[in-house]
Amino acid sequence: MAYKAKIKVTLRPSILDVQGKAVQHALDNLGYSSVDNVRIGKYIEVSIHENDLAEAERKSEEICRKLLANTVMEDYSIELEPIN
Amino acid sequence: MAYKAKIKVTLRPSILDVQGKAVQHALDNLGYSSVDNVRIGKYIEVSIHENDLAEAERKSEEICRKLLANTVMEDYSIELEPIN
Structure with missing residues (x-):
């Protein structure tokens, strides 16, 4: 299953x-x-290939915190x- | 009347x-x-002070075409x- 994550920083x-x-x-x-x-701000789209939505949510949160956003200055x- | 425009480029x-x-x-x-x-991409928020939604739409289209997006390369x- 694939999901598209639309991320605003x-x-x-x-x-x-x-x-x-x-x-x-x-x-x-x-x-x-x-x-x-x-x-x-920034607008980022990624595809996430995970079996369920909960796991895709966890992954997208993680990449935001670790890489995409600087949480000191950014939200x-x-x-x-889902991508069919 | 004020409107918030959320623009993705x-x-x-x-x-x-x-x-x-x-x-x-x-x-x-x-x-x-x-x-x-x-x-x-880019994510841009602006406040637009216009009397009606149609005029706010026209203004936001115009600033995208003229300034915020390079329409040769960007959508x-x-x-x-509305902002209350």
Whole structure:
């Protein structure tokens, strides 16, 4: 059984988002005054080949904590869906 | 009225994802042999202050095409939700 994990890694709200500020500035210069609070993170998709959903959940949590996210500065969220 | 736009920018499937290959390699080295097809993109959140959803949709489409995504190489998807 295979699952697709859709992972969002975002900076914690208390951490200054320098890249987001730069994009905000570019949007201001382009005249998009109605757009603010820009926050930029990573979006990662992986396929996980495990027999059941619980094991796929465990694996995806583990790779987030060990490799994909820096949990001191970043939060992550995971969505899992079966690939037929 | 304010809306939160959650935007995913992903490399088109035909484009080689070098960063994804590097992460795949790291996962292999850590022993995660059940994980593959790693693709890495951007996740962007912005607040949009517009009177109605249609206008917020139009604005978010526009900033994706003009600034956030390189449509030659990247696809984007947008989810909008009202902020109370």
